[in-house]
Amino acid sequence: EMEKFDTDQSFLHPILSECRVFKSELELALIQYANDISSAAHVE
Template identity: 75%
Template sequence: GIVNFQTDLDTLHPILSEGRVFKSELELSLIKYANEISSTAHIE
């Protein structure tokens, strides 16, 4: 069960951190699109 699940944070942390920092052009486009929708919703 979940009690026996082990996590290797020394391996995971750098991988997850890099994924949070570096964005592809597609990711940037999606973030900008979501921001535009959110901004429009707050104005209306």
């Protein structure tokens, strides 16, 4: 379906990559929660 559209990934890629660098407090809390769950799975 997407093949019929012309795409230029070089335009948005740097912008989206930069956006991934900055995290909100909520994003950080969710990442920490996921890490905590993952770590707990490895504890006897």
